[in-house]
């Protein structure tokens with residue numbers, strides 16, 4: 586089966602003077618992906634050509650978007666109410682769109698299949714949070730899961746689209762993957778989360794030898810704990826006491842270890858978070874050069890995702906702030922040397 590991608594936004598610039606001569610066909614960039622069978626996973630989404638880090642793989646408007654009823658602690662969203670809302674939206678769609686939705690796979694127990702609306706089950710398996718709402722993106726839903734994915738995604742409220750972009754270089758013919766779950770968990774914990782999608786994960790992180798899996802588990806648990814431990818330290822005010830300064834120095838060193846751990850584990854989704862920690866930790870001890878470099882590395886990743894997001898703007902601000910401190914530091918040093 587082949588499903589061509591849809592170019593949903595046209596950025597062609599029309600400069601011809603006569604309206605009769607204006608060519609309204611948007612030729613857009615070449616198609617990025619194709620949907621083909623993926624071994625053991627039903628269908629999957631594959632690269633039609635080499636893709637660079639930051640390249641957009643898909644942008645998709647939700648075909649169904651609902652405001653969820655209240656979340657019930659312990660049992661989740663009430664499925665009957667969700668199914669009803671989804672069906673109402675579904676009925677308003679074209680037959681093509683309806684068929685596209687009904688072609689999606691879903692996971693449910695035999696009892697659920699017996700008692701629940703199939704549409705609700707499809708929605709439960711395939712939908713993504715879109716800000717305060719939940720949306721169904723049939724094309725994006727075709728991308729299979731990996732615990733070391735090569736793409737990431739974000740929801741753009743401004744564009745009303747979910748955007749999937751490459752976080753690694755991807756070769757032509759390689760399968761695109763995203764993560765359906767939080768990734769800073771052990772292999773066992775990840776599989777428990779994935780059970781609700783009804784598959785056993787055999788991604789490159791899960792299919793490793795036991796020793797390698799143990800190392801990977803250890804790294805993920807350490808990264809998770811480090812993110813928690815660093816949280817209260819992420820302030821720009823310099824340490825006041827000698828003890829606090831010593832601690833801040835230790836933190837700056839630990840932040841470098843954290844950045845390399847995240848890279849070793851290949852968890853591109855968390856690179857920018859680790860780089861921001863390294864930037865702020867160095868800024869606190871007045872190491873402006875590494876502070877500026879790490880902030881800029883984080884900014885470069887975030888800007889690919891969404892140039893307007895608060896995270897991107899914050900990293901931009903930190904980079905320019907740290908750069909100017911670094912410049913003054915250099916000026917002061919050369920002034921001191923000049924005065925000798």
Ligand SMILES: [Zn+2]
Pocket residue numbers: 731732733775786787788789790791792
């Ligand atoms: Zn996996």
